[in-house]
Amino acid sequence: MTRAAGRPDGRLEERSAGRTAGRHRGRLRRTLLAGLVAAAVVLPVSAAASPDVPAPAPAVLAEQTALPDRYAANRAGLAEAARMAREAGRTGRAAKLEAMEAGGTARFLAFDGRGRGRAVEVLGDLERADRVAVLVPGSDTTLDTYQRFRAGAVALQQRLLAAGHPRSAVVAWLGYDTPGTVSPTVLTADRADVAAAELGPFLDRLGRAAAPGAQLSLLCHSYGSVVCARTATGPAVTDMALFGSPGTGAGSAAELPTGARIWAGRGGADWIGHVPHVRLGGMGFGTDPVDRAFGARAFPAGAGGHSDYLKPGTASLDSLARIVLGIDPTDPEVPRV
Template identity: 60%
Template sequence: MVSRLRRTLLAALVAAAVAVPVSAAARPSAVPAPAPAALAPLGAAELPVLDARYAATRAGIRAAARAADGHGDHRRARALRAMAADGRQFLAFDGRDGGRAAEVFGDLARADRVTVLVPGADTHLDTYARFRAGAAALHRALRSTGADRTAVVAWLGYATPRTLGTDALTSGLADEAAAELAAFAAELSAAKGDAVGLTLLCHSYGSVVCARAAGRPGTAGVSDIALFGSPGTGAETAAGLRTRATVWAGRGGDDWIADVPHVRLELLGTDVGFGTDPVADSFGARVFDAGGGGHSDYLRPGSTALRNLALIAAGRTAEVSRA
């Protein structure tokens, strides 16, 4: 069995290594953008003046849109102009290298529950609208639970891998992203204080990022971590994440990630794969009912997965339906 899984992973690695150079010209990182203006770290003093911060980041997004137009990538420019619309709330934005952004849904200054949504592969500025739609749906679902003082942050804080690329099979990008996520969580905790309920919701490869961040000091204030559509975390058990947060896991009934071999092997000098399936009994997470949806359906309005993720984020964990 292990030999067959080894061959499967090696075949995927080789196929990805061939596919990536062929499509390199289309990589979203190829579009230039200006360096963002320096912003102060988020802290308690920043909360009363968030509108000024949001205005500054909108100006940076508009500058990136002009750069994309000048480069001839009008699709990127259109996407950026939509992001820069009045009323959008970005704590941070950087248009370089595929893009980084942290967008707020709700009133962060007043929120007593804050949820950070961490995306998986193929999330970048050209696909950001899809990620944003999920974050907006999550915020609406949170409000429907009665959690009025709540905010969701759509955190695109790292260079995500391609689904059909070598990076999606290894933890390299996640290791780099984990430091950024932990630092961001630390800023939120410092700004909001110990009374805030902080949750990480982590999709697909984003669950690898959250797992790598979980044991870092910056995430000490996180109460719950939910992994959904996860290929694994690199840890064999939830206890191996070394976090005091409650670890949840869910997988939709039609999610192709179930067919990914949940092993961790050394191939060509690199660790490939992410080990134990987080929804397996042996992992030890609290498994929630994610319904029958596919890999991209967890935040679909009206879905079982979205309802349970919203309940976890709202702190109403006794009401979460279990798988």
């Protein structure tokens, strides 16, 4: 039986339809993956508001300003910001700022109480420290959520002291405008690029402020790992740890602009492990840092969740303290610090 003249072969029709369906499936898959990235990153954490609270402009200090004078100037700015917030009826913000004052003993290298706010706090004696850890936070870290961020810095400093290393310091670096968790900015590297341009020079200055020959470690949580992965570092930064990371935007550790050892870890209950590690245009961050193909050194992170990495008693805190002290966290011969 012959086909009518001009009628396409049935198999050609099937192949053509298959190719069309494949293209549609590919587009659908990319759309779904983008949606999954957005849902996984955005939904688990509620956004913190950015209150319009009056606050003074930050202190303008010369680079050579002595640390005690720098601390005093920023404490004064913090106290004034708390006073202004209370007078404006913003009692919630005022209470949070007053808690940050720590009875007049807190040591801030920088403070800006305007908007979502910025603060760079030192725990320990920076001038004597030969090991300095710099914590870089993720999304929705603001002055209103600062105590949660600071608690991790305190826990790390206590762990370093318990390990018998008094010449250590921890710097809580809220030195950038973190993206809101419920916002499109958390899916792009725009905020990270701006932050990295500030973090790199800060690390250079920090190295000069610490003891001669001090070794710095960058400990980077969640979106903070995107910041660190874009930060050019000098030889003083010996280690960079990425944890709770959605990806960095780089395909491998070798692509990062640093000569530091790159570590990566993820807690067993961290929801970010379910985020599709894809990059579509300018959205998403690509290769998972804990994937062997990324080339980072894996560190034990225990069974904790996304906000648990610096909690006392966790395997992740122990690993991060070892990294700061220059100890391989995977070495079974070294007892827990």
